[in-house]
Amino acid sequence: NTYDFGLVGLGVMGRNFILNVADNGFTAFGNDLDEEKVNALIEEGGDSNKVNASTDAKTFVNALSTPRKIMLLVPAGKIVDVVIESLLPMLHEGDIIIDGGNSFFTDTDRRESYLKKKGINFFGAGVSGGAKGARKGPSIMPGGSREAYQHVKPIFEAVSAKYNGEPCVTYLGPKSAGNYVKMVHNGIEYGLMQLTSEIYDLLKKAGGLNNQELHQTFAEWNEGRLQSFLVEITSEILAQKDELTDGDLVDMILDKAKQKGTGKWTSQNAMDLGIPVPTIDIAVSMREISALKEERIKADKLYDRPSPETVVKGSLVAKAEKALYFAFIMAYAQGMHQLADASKEYGYELELAEIAKIWRAGCIIRARLLADITDAFKADKELPNLLLSQAFVDKVQSTVDETRELVAYGATNGIPLPGLSNSLTYFDAYTSSKLPLNLIQGQRDYFGSHTYERTDREGVFHTEWEA
Ligand code: 6PG
Numbered sequence: 001n002t003y004d005f006g007l008v009g010l011g012v013m014g015r016n017f018i019l020n021v022a023d024n025g026f027t028a029f030g031n032d033l034d035e036e037k038v039n040a041l042i043e044e045g046g047d048s049n050k051v052n053a054s055t056d057a058k059t060f061v062n063a064l065s066t067p068r069k070i071m072l073l074v075p076a077g078k079i080v081d082v083v084i085e086s087l088l089p090m091l092h093e094g095d096i097i098i099d100g101g102n103s104f105f106t107d108t109d110r111r112e113s114y115l116k117k118k119g120i121n122f123f124g125a126g127v128s129g130g131a132k133g134a135r136k137g138p139s140i141m142p143g144g145s146r147e148a149y150q151h152v153k154p155i156f157e158a159v160s161a162k163y164n165g166e167p168c169v170t171y172l173g174p175k176s177a178g179n180y181v182k183m184v185h186n187g188i189e190y191g192l193m194q195l196t197s198e199i200y201d202l203l204k205k206a207g208g209l210n211n212q213e214l215h216q217t218f219a220e221w222n223e224g225r226l227q228s229f230l231v232e233i234t235s236e237i238l239a240q241k242d243e244l245t246d247g248d249l250v251d252m253i254l255d256k257a258k259q260k261g262t263g264k265w266t267s268q269n270a271m272d273l274g275i276p277v278p279t280i281d282i283a284v285s286m287r288e289i290s291a292l293k294e295e296r297i298k299a300d301k302l303y304d305r306p307s308p309e310t311v312v313k314g315s316l317v318a319k320a321e322k323a324l325y326f327a328f329i330m331a332y333a334q335g336m337h338q339l340a341d342a343s344k345e346y347g348y349e350l351e352l353a354e355i356a357k358i359w360r361a362g363c364i365i366r367a368r369l370l371a372d373i374t375d376a377f378k379a380d381k382e383l384p385n386l387l388l389s390q391a392f393v394d395k396v397q398s399t400v401d402e403t404r405e406l407v408a409y410g411a412t413n414g415i416p417l418p419g420l421s422n423s424l425t426y427f428d429a430y431t432s433s434k435l436p437l438n439l440i441q442g443q444r445d446y447f448g449s450h451t452y453e454r455t456d457r458e459g460v461f462h463t464e465w466e467a
Pocket residue numbers: 102127128129130186189258259260261262263363364
């Protein structure tokens with residue numbers, strides 16, 4: 001028997017992905033060292049001619065039709081290398097390995113060039129959408145050899161999420177383009193999550209909305225321009241009852257956010273590129289501040305904080321909807337800007353419209369806004385920043401005043417809104433034709449003879465500053 005598709009790592013994601021492949025008429029074979037996971041898949045798969053699995057790597061490799069298409073859904077890091085090494089002696093020229101995890105992009109580049117020498121095609125393919133996405137249709141972000149992609153294309157297009165019938169997967173570019181795009185996807189995800197949490201806090205503290213009202217508010221927003229997976233699940237989370245107490249679950253969840261690194265990598269790499277992504281940066285910082293729970297408790301006792309002045313619910317909700325929309329745009333704008341620059345720097349040849357397109361369904365950052373973002377990059381392939389698209393001017397202009405008002409309210413009333421305020425600052429700075437950094441250039445030249453340029457003539461200047 002020869003199976004169309006192989007998958008190593010039968011955790012929830014792997015099992016769901018393979019069942020999805022089988023649902024779409026392809027035969028699939030799984031491999032995992034854990035016998036229980038192997039048996040669970042065989043049982044759930046039903047017909048072993050369609051879905052089968054083994055703990056034995058040789059049985060697994062021999063079961064696959066050539067060129068073999070083997071996807072790895074194992075934790076990022078050393079394990080990926082270990083699995084590759086164990087498969088390698090059994091593979092043939094032209095076989096394809098697809099890393100579906102959140103691998104760091106330089107690891108993918110290293111693996112790709114190592115495997116290329118051995119005649120094996122390696123893909124880094126970010127998969128977004130969580131367990132449910134893997135089962136029902138994720139967004140898939142593959143990068144690697146364009147020719148080899150033709151072999152996996154039919155399977156990926158069949159299993160991926162669909163937006164108006166269009167598959168949420170496309171060949172993105174060479175080398176680690178797929179993992180890089182997934183990394184920035186996660187950076188944007190961090191930004192949107194931080195912004196949503198701030199708006200939740202503001203509505204609760206300033207407007208006095210209870211969980212039921214918050215649930216309704218987010219549900220209503222999800223019917224409009226804010227429609228998105230994260231707004232939708234926020235509404236559902238706010239309605240969840242706690243099983244252990246009489247209260248609501250959200251109030252029982254500890255306010256310490258964990259992270260696995262992709263958001264931090266996005267920020268770190270943006271710094272390396274010299275591209276500002278302050279909404280993403282602060283989202284990472286806030287997870288770090290949240291982790292300092294014990295210190296926060298001590299510090300809270302040392303300082304006074306103003307008691308938030310209550311504001312009228314209705315108008316607050318309307319303003320918050322605008323501010324969230326404004327800041328969501330800033331998060332996407334920053335992420336897309338980073339992708340545009342990384343594409344040049346790393347030779348990814350990214351098509352930003354194609355990326356926005358495959359994010360419209362299946363992935364965690366799917367949102368109605370992405371249809372507009374797709375159109376903006378379709379209209380201008382070279383658009384450096386979403387804020388320069390005429391189509392976005394009105395969306396931003398009509399929501400910025402309320403954002404200002406809420407950021408000011410947060411500052412006056414001691415409610416931290418760093419994602420909102422960084423988004424606003426980003427906007428104000430990016431849209432300022434003149435910034436005060438002429439003074440910084442003066443200071444640099446003063447203390448270090450670092451030179452400066454002038455506004456009125458070409459060249460590089462240095463001044464012997466008067467002491
Ligand atoms: C996705 C997600 C996923 C990621 C989680 C957790 O697109 O399905 O981005 O890949 O692992 O969001 O990330 P953190 O643990 O860093 O929050």
